[in-house]
Amino acid sequence: xxxxxxxSGETEEELKAIYNPEGSNMRNIQMRLLEMLLYFDSICxxxxxxxxxxxxxxxxxxxxxxxxxxxxxxxxVIDRKDYTRLCxxxxxxxxxxxxxxxxxxxxxxxxxxxxLRDKNSESTYNGPFKDVSIQESILKYKGIAMDIFxxxxxxxxIINYGLHWVHKHVTMTHLIKNHPITSRCMYFLFFSIFKPMxxxxxLLFSKKEFYGHDYLGNNVIHRFLKDRIFPLKSxxxxxxxxxxxxxxxxxxxxxxxxxxxxxxxxxRGHHGLTYTMTD
Numbered sequence: 655x656x657x658x659x660x661x662s663g664e665t666e667e668e669l670k671a672i673y674n675p676e677g678s679n680m681r682n683i684q685m686r687l688l689e690m691l692l693y694f695d696s697i698c699x700x701x702x703x704x705x706x707x708x709x710x711x712x713x714x715x716x717x718x719x720x721x722x723x724x725x726x727x728x729x730x731v732i733d734r735k736d737y738t739r740l741c742x743x744x745x746x747x748x749x750x751x752x753x754x755x756x757x758x759x760x761x762x763x764x765x766x767x768x769x770l771r772d773k774n775s776e777s778t779y780n781g782p783f784k785d786v787s788i789q790e791s792i793l794k795y796k797g798i799a800m801d802i803f804x805x806x807x808x809x810x811x812i813i814n815y816g817l818h819w820v821h822k823h824v825t826m827t828h829l830i831k832n833h834p835i836t837s838r839c840m841y842f843l844f845f846s847i848f849k850p851m852x853x854x855x856x857l858l859f860s861k862k863e864f865y866g867h868d869y870l871g872n873n874v875i876h877r878f879l880k881d882r883i884f885p886l887k888s889x890x891x892x893x894x895x896x897x898x899x900x901x902x903x904x905x906x907x908x909x910x911x912x913x914x915x916x917x918x919x920x921x922r923g924h925h926g927l928t929y930t931m932t933d
Contacts, residue, residue: 661915666718673723673922683775683798683929684721687728688892690752690770690800694730695896701743703736706886706897708803713913716902720892726924727799734806734868741768753795757841760794762834764841766821766870767804772797774933781926790927792834798929804868807880808856814867817844817852818874844870876908 657665674680691707698705707715708729714722721728732740744754753759756768775797779790790796821844852869866877882904886897899905906913916922 662919664916669718669723669916674721679929679931680724680726682931683726684892686772686775686798686931687721687726687800688894690772690798691728691730691896692894693749693752694770694800694802697740697744698732701736701740703732703740704886704897705730705732706883706899707731707891708801709909711891712898712902713906713910715889715891715896715898716906717914719890724922724924726927726929727801729801729803731803731805734804734808737768737802737804740802744770755793755795755799757845761838762789762792762794764789764837765872766845766868767872768802770800770802771795772799774931776930776932777927778930779927783926786926801872803872805865805871806856806868807862807865808853808860809864809866809869809877810852810856810860811874811877813852813855814869814871814874817848817869818871821870878905878908 657667659665660669674684694705697703706712708731710722710725710727711729714720714725741754741756741758745759751773753771753773754768755763755771756765757763773795777790777796777798779787781787821840824840849869856869863880864877865880865883867873878899882901883899885900887900887902888895889898889902903913
């Protein structure tokens with residue numbers, strides 16, 4: 655069987671040999687993430703919650719049949735209506751190695767979505783983003799992470815942009831380290847008052863045919879037509895079946911444009927985090 659050759663002239667085997675050969679630190683990180691995804695999948699099946707793999711994880715599934723060779727994180731999407739129930743269950747039924755990481759389990763956590771963390775690894779951040787550097791330096795849990803993004807069809811883009819900008823530049827960047835009490839107060843205002851108000855306005859004024867990151871989510875730019883996302887379809891990812899948007903070409907082209915092509919070698923970086931396995 656002929657090996658797939660990408661736009662760069664590289665084959666899948668060559669990429670694996672360079673970025674994530676078996677036994678390498680990158681591959682060990684990816685295998686730990688796969689364990690975390692399978693655990694998350696088992697919970698969602700138990701609770702009858704629908705989710706799908708998102709972003710670079712979906713890209714890896716479609717283009718590589720697994721992880722993008724240089725990728726060291728994992729993204730999933732869950733609907734807003736199921737998010738609180740999932741978080742409560744994971745908090746009340748703790749796993750011995752993986753922990754739900756959000757503001758309820760760590761008062762120094764200020765992202766607008768939860769992560770699943772591995773307790774048997776540690777990270778250091780050496781990337782360019784000041785807010786990420788500040789946030790990562792004070793976290794209770796610093797292990798390998800899987801993002802649990804929240805999507806909704808009740809989002810008004812201009813409100814989302816405004817909330818995201820203020821949260822990022824006030825709560826996150828300027829206040830966390832020097833004024834932690836102020837930051838916690840700001841977080842309370844955002845998630846107890848401003849976000850519920852935004853949700854109410856979204857019910858009235860949003861275009862329900864669109865689906866995207868909820869208020870204070872990670873991506874305020876992209877929205878997707880719901881009928882191009884649902885119903886979901888299954889795909890093999892590292893030998894296991896998971897769900898992705900049924901029109902994956904539309905989804906990935908919205909995010910990455912020419913998703914079939916590999917980026918230049920200079921753009922094949924991870925997210926600025928260096929992980930050390932402790933087990």
